[in-house]
Amino acid sequence: MGLAGGGKGTPGVLSGALPLPWRFWLLLLPLVSVPEIEAQTAEDAKPLYIWQTGPWGRCMGSECGPGGSQSRAVWCAHPEGWTTLHTNCEHAARPRNQQGCFRVCDWHKDMYDWQLGAWNRCVPVAMRSGGGGTQRYAAAAAAAAAAGVCTRGEEGLQTREVACVQKADAAPAEDAICEYFEPKPRLEQACLIPCPRDCVVSEFGPWTSCSKTCGTGLQNRIRCVLAPPLFGGAACPNLTEFQTCQPGLCEGEESLYSLRLGPWGPCGVPLPRQARQAPREGDSPDRGKRIREKARERLRLEKGKAKDPETRELLKKKRTKNRQNRPGGKSWDIQMGYRTREVTCVHKSGDTEALSLCSQDSLPVTYQACVVTRDCEVGGWSEWSACSQRCYDPNGPRGQRVRTRRVSQFTVGRDGAACPGLEETEACSPGEEAPPCTVYSWKATGWSECRVDALLSQQDRRRGNQTGLCGGGIQGREVYCVQAGADTPSNLSALRSREALRPVDSDLCLGVPPNTTQLCQIACPVECEVSAWSAWGPCTLEGCQDPTAKKGFKLRKRRITNEPTGGTGNCPHLVEAIPCEEPSCYDWLLVKLEECLPDNDKECGPGTQIPQVQCVNSDGDFVERQLCRDAILPMPAICEVPCPKDCALSPWTSWSLCSNTCSGKNTEGRQMRARSILAYNAGEGGLQCPNASSLQEVRSCNEHPCTVYHWQTGPWGQCIEDASIPTGANGSSAGRARGSEDAACSVGMQTRKVICVRVNVGQVPPKKCPESLRPDTVRPCLLPCRRDCIVTPYSDWSPCPPTCQAGGKSKQQQGRRRLVVQLPANGGQDCPELLSQERECEGPSVCQGYRWKTHKWRRCQLVPWAVRQDSPGVQEACGPGLQARAVSCRKQDGAQADIEECLKLDSPMPDLTQPCQNPCQEDCQLTAWSKFSSCTADCVGVRTRKRLLVGKSKKREQCRVNQLYPLTETQYCPCNKYNAQPVGDWSDCILPEGGRAEGQLGMKVQGDIKECGQGYRYQAMVCYDQDDRLVETSRCNSHGYIEEACIIPCPSDCKLSEWSNWSRCSKSCGSGVKVRSKWLREKPYNGGRPCPKLDHVNQVKRCVCAPRQVYEVVPCLSDCGQYVWLAEPWSVWKVSNVDLKENCGEGVQTRKVRCMLNTIDGPSDQVEDYLCDPEEMSLGARDSRLPCPEDCVLSDWGRWSSCPLPCSGNRTRERSARPLRRPGQDRVCPEARETEACRYNSNCFHYSYNITDWSTCQLSERAVCGVGVKTRMLDCVRSDGKSVDLKLCKELGLERKWQMNASCVVECPVNCQLSDWSLWSECSHSCGLAGKLWRRRTVMQAPQGDGRPCPPQMEQWKPCPVKPCYRWRYSPWSQCSSEGARCGDGLRFRNVTCFVSDGSGREAGSPVDEGLCGDLGQGVDGDRLVVLEEGCTVPCPGECYLTDWTAWSPCQLNCIAGADLGLGAVQVRSRAVVAQEPENLLACPEQEWEARPCTEGQCLEYKWMTGPWRSSSRQVWCQRTDGLNVTGGCPLTTKPMSDRSCDPPCKKPRSICTEAGQCGCEDGYTEVMTSDGVLDQCTVIPVLEIPTAGDSKTDVKTIRAPFDPTLPAGHAPGRAGRTWFLQPFGPDGKLKTWVYGVAAGVFVLLVFIVSMTYLACKKPKKPQRRQMNNRLKPLTLAYDGDADM
Secondary structure, eight states: OHHHHHTTSOHHHHHHHSOHHHHHHHHHHHHHHHHHHHHHHHHTOSOOOEEEEOOOOOOBOSSSEEEEEEEOOEEEEOTTSOEEOGGGSOSTTOOOSEEEEEEOOGGGGGTEEEEEOOOOOOEEHHHHSSSSHHHHHHHHHHHHHHHOOOSSOEEEEEEOOEEEEETTTOOEEOHHHHHTTSOOOOSEEEEEEOOOBOOEEEOOOOOOOOSOSSEEEEEEEEOOEEEOOBTTOOOOOOSEEEEEEEEEOOSSOOOOEEEEEEEEOOOBOOOOHHHHTOOOTTOOTTHHHHHHHHHHHHHHHHHHHTOOHHHHHHHHHHHHHHHHHSOOSGGGOOOEEEEEEEEEEEETTSOEEOGGGSOOSSOOOOEEEEEOOBOOEEOOOOOOOOOSOOSBOTTSOOEEEEEEOOEEEOOBSTTSOOOOOSEEEEEEOOOTTSOBOOEEEEEEOOOOOOBSGGGOOTTOGGGTOOTTOBEEEEEEOOEEEEEETOOOOTTSOGGGGGGOOOEEOGGGOOSOOOOSEEEEEEOOOOOOOBOOOOOOOOOEESOTTOTTOOOEEEEEEOOBOSOOTTGGGGSOOOEEEEEESSOOSEEEEEEEEOOOEEGGGOSSEEEEEOEEEEEEETTSOBOOGGGGTTSOOOOOEEEEEOOTTSOEEOOOOOOOOOSOSSBOSSOOEEEEEEOOEEEOOOSSSSOOOOOGGGGEEEEEEOOSBSOOEEEEEOOOOOOEEOTTSOOOTTHHHHHHHHTOTTOEEEEEEEEOOEEEEETTTEEEOGGGSOGGGOOOSEEEEEEEOOBOOEEOOOOOOOOOOOOOOSSOOSOOEEEEEOOEEEOOBTTOOOOOSOOEEEEEOSSOOOOOOEEEEEEEEOOOEEOOHHHHTTSTTTTSSOEEEEEEEEEEEEETTSOEEOHHHHHTSSSOOOOSEEEEEEOOTTSOOBOOOOOOOOOSBTTBSEEEEEOOBOGGGGTOTGGGOTTTSOSEEEEEOOOOOOEEEEESOOOOOBOOSOOEEEOGGGOEEEEEEOOOEEEEEEEEEEEEOTTSOEEOGGGGTOOSEEEEEEEEOOOBOOEEOOOOOOOOOSOSSEEEEEEEEEEEEEOOBSSOOOOOOSSOTTSOOEEEEETTEEEEEEEEEEOTTSEEEEEOOOOOOEESSOOTTTOOEEEEEEOOEEEEEEETTEEEEEOOGGGSOGGGOOOSEEEEEEOOTTSOEEOOOOOOOOOOSSOOTTOEEEEEOOEEEOOOTTOOOOOSEEEEEOOBTTTBOOEEEEEOOOOOOBOOTTBSSEEEEEEOOEEEEETTSOEEOHHHHHHTTOOOOOOOEEEEEEOOOOOOEEOOOOOOOOOSSSSBSOOEEEEEOOEEEOOOTTOOOOOSOOEEEEEOOOBOEEEEEEOOOOOOBOTTSSEEEEEEEOOEEEEEEOSSSSSOOEEOOGGGGGGGOSOBTTBSSOOOEEEEEEOOTTOOEEOOOOOOOOOEEEEETTEEEEEEEEEEEEEOEEOSOGGGGGGOOOOEEEEEEESSOBOOOEEEEEOOOBTTBOOEEEEETTSOEEESSSOGGGOOOOBOOOSSOOOSTTEEEOTTSSEEEOTTEEEEEOTTSOEEEEEEOOOOOBOOTTOSSOBOOOSSSOOOTTSOGGGOTTOOSSOOOOOOBOTTSSBOHHHHHHHHHHHHHHHHHHHHHHHHHSOOOOOOOOOOOOOOOOOOOOOOOOTTO
């Protein structure tokens, strides 16, 4: 072994590990082995090749079934995997490459299926592993047993067999056939082998009484099985314990024998009469013949007497009736027989002795009439019925077919086997040759009109005026079921047939029905928006194209800025006209005046300015100059070029805005312009400066009168068909057939009124307005198609309600209806007024049902005379017997029915036989008791009932003894007193019916639903009689309810104030925001609409920015040019350094600069300065030098030129001024051009577009929700971040690629829509106090957005009328009685009594008259078979027997730590052994128990419980979690110790053995130990008594012994009250550590007290005076603004 192993190791390791001799042998080993290795190499020189195969291919063949073939690849390969030639492998061993197979087709799925076997026993995993698995499993099991603790069990595997078989005969087939359709089911699965569970039994019950009254007997005590042993657990222990007892000595001789009654034997059939009447010895052979002749003669005489035809007919009918009532026929084979039993005498030891030893006057009856038991027998199955599904529908539900069998022999006797099922059904579907099934589908009517008012809140002002509402709305429709492919009614066209199918029952339609409500959209009208008025134009001819026009008008215009709904017809007028004189169509426009040129080519002095003009038309457009040939050309202007010594004036400013737009008596338009003095003239020789009045000029403007005219249009009238326009032959019908609202069928005309209006006056003659601008008064229009009302045909009549006519006289109604599919429009045909019809049902419908009918009892049949001949009374035919009767099956109307129909009923078949008594001659015969006589009133008098003696009993003295056979019974009249009282809770508040209004087409409209107001709630009334028994409420003259008015509060929506006005845009240039707000007036309650939420998605941005306030913020865009700075002319120079001679020097000029609102006519009104851009503000004052005479005078600086882009420091910008007065000699003009460098973001800027985010969705003011518009703003932003005018970016030609507007949707506030309340349900309880009626409703439309939420109450209840609960109940079984014997087989009996209760189950109920349970039929506690007697056994004296079965134990699951293992639940019952004689114990039977699976089990755990120690022992027991003490269930390995003992024993005074097994001392004593740790003595503990609150004595605590919580304080041994012992000494007699700690603490406490005393008595120092800051800090209260604070 070592060498072999070493051969595979490394030589270096081996050489270092082996001794020297082994090294020598290792060196010789290669030499010895070389020949062997060479021989082996030669033998293996030929390589070994093997055949390999691939998987079988698909089964191929021309036909389905076993005739197919399949192939696979076969090749030769080396073991290393590479492929070689086929010749290298043995040809004889080559596998086949083809084989026959079964070709599977789709129709084989119905023929083959997987057959699943049962799962085998769960085997541990260790046993399934190979190689010593059994040994490992045994070792693991041994280890687990040694550990003694099983927590959950062991994992295992279980297997099963799975095979593919034919469905018809279960013949095996290839797995590939079934695998074609379904994968092969798994063959094994994991399982759990649970831990063994021992049998669990209860505690013993009390000892029974002694089995004997004298002598030596036995006492027994019994326990029952609570849980069976499972999974190999310990078996159940004995359930009975015995002990002897001796009540006393017997005075007489003990009875040793008892008469024992045996069981009844089988029911036997008596011998035939011929056999019974066989000739006896001594009888004549002709005796039988004589008897037969006498019988024939008697029959002949009877026939002779009955020759009357009527009598014969009556006899015939009677025989027929008897034959029908007789349970005859083979199926009823009822045979009366008899049975016997044996009576024996037994000794107390159990031995049978002679009957004479049992002294008894009379023996029990040993014979009894009986019925021969017959099992139910049935015939063969009939043929399958036709499939209930008569049509073909591959996707629809399958039908059923039925086959039945008849009963050939009914069950006779209680022990006869019941009949099996008489009917069998299976699913079926007809073949494709069957006609296709009728398909039903959902149809819907047209949508109703879109309604916006349904979405309005309670406070919305638009609820009062709903005209013009638009935006999102809601609409409804009705959904109905129709037969798809039904024939179209002939009165409808093909295009309308799909909408006019006949409605059918909605249950026929499968699938989810279409929605009945949906959101809709009403397009909001776009109001016409116009621009501002343009300036008044020149006086122009009314029509420049018309040469005859002579009127002149000045016009001003405005334009439409959007696309209004319905075109421009509803827009305001766009042109206003003012009559004027001297009109012209073309005129010269002064573009500018050229520079002033002095006359006579001088350098200065008077001159002229040549005007530059352009020809324009009346609209201001440039035209060819030749068109202005008739216009007056502007003249050159006179001007002055100042000489060096002249006064220098600035140029005239532009003319100001005209002060008035027109001129009248009191108004006149004026314009003004001004100039200023730039330099004064020289003292002599120069032109002087003009006076101040000459520095301003005023001229008239807008001299036209204030009479403005315009054309005013009215609304377009109704479109009227124009007969002059021909219509296509089929246009109208086609359009009408389509039924679309937008379809047009013809062309019509519309007209409107046009008048001339003078502004602020009214209508004037049309000649005052320009005729050329007059709007059209007629236009063509499209007439919409007429739309007729479309209704469905009437549905079929609803079925009549099935009633059995049980006293109801009210006529039943049936109805039918039709639906409006399309409402009329545009003058179409109206809908019919009648949409539903009702009629009375033609005939009463009878409920289909069956009932048992019993016939009269036949005569009483006795036991045969041969059996009872040795008994008394055999000389006459009397005594007990049996009688039979016939039972038949009837329909509810009394017609005959097959008996099999009644066998399907819940009620069992009535008894066919019953015991009877044939009275003997000596018996007293009486009639049945009559009914009690009626009482005249409650609580008054008596009532009686009677019976009579019949037959010869009337003459017998013994029968007339009233004490034995009373003929009259008397009882007091019942004293019934009833009282009513309420019971149960009040019901929900229920509104009266009819509180819902419906709109057209069944649409449930929000706000129309009455969900609040006054309703009623109900409380049930219960009626009791004087014995507190529940009776019908009618006895208390009550209808069963107390009714009380109640209020359902109406929901109140969130109420906000109206919106405030919009604030001004937050920015005067570019994009900003504007705000408006609402204040919360009232919070929502009772399920009203909530207040607007924060940050609506895709909606207007709203936020609650302060308590009780809601803001709405929307974007806005301000034109950067709407506010401009306007500077007035400079004032006169104020020279500060005056040169009196020259009138020049340093000075100051000022002017006013105001922020003005810029309009199309120029700056108009002054506004706040903050609205204008401060960077653009002109200077209001300047310091400069007033030029002296002959100095050069320059004009003001012009604007800086623009810096070239992109900005760069190398580039410059410039501004210039022009010389107004030339300089004198030797004087020069200053530089007239100024430049500066372009600096980025200082005087040079880059510009770019900035797009803002999308705004929130904006709706029309008339809309609540729906489609809106969202916008975004485009800003022109300077490079330093400032927003500037958009024209700056436009001038640069920057690209604009963004869409500025987009459509959006605001979620509609849809209120919750509920269905109607359903009908009230059936009562939840058929009787009792807890019955409730329920009705429910469902959510048809869930709330959306800020809609009103659904109410929480989706169901309502009210109490049912209280009905008493009657039920049959068994009485307890009587004692077992052996008739006429001391022991043996006997009978025990019980009765059924009618009980009444309130159904709560808290009380057993009270017995009442049996007639009140008459409607319940047979059955007790759900069991149809009522058993009133059963066999039992009376044990004989000394006999050992088994008790009756205990009740089934509670259902118990297999659990670990409260978790179910999934192994099911089980319950158990048991029988214990009872012994009466000690000598017979060995003959006792074995105890019995049986278990069964159950459901709804519970987890029950077991744990050990311990009592207090008493001396050296305590009680230990096992307890279940429900508090029941048991035996078994608790693991023995964890059982606590019940006894404790010390070694050596504790013999010292006051010593005890502790739980730790060591000697200690009793309470109040401490241990003194020896050096080796042995108790030396117990000494008394010095006691420090510390009284505690509530104790009259002292509490003393010992550190050694904890208080036992299992004992009450009053019963603790050796303790008085609650006493704590402080124990300073340890077991070794030394002071304990805590004593030193207490001493140290006391020392520290003393030092502290001394120190504090010293400080308190020490004289204090004089305090220093310090400055105090008397300033008080303000107290700030934080207030969050909540008004509720």
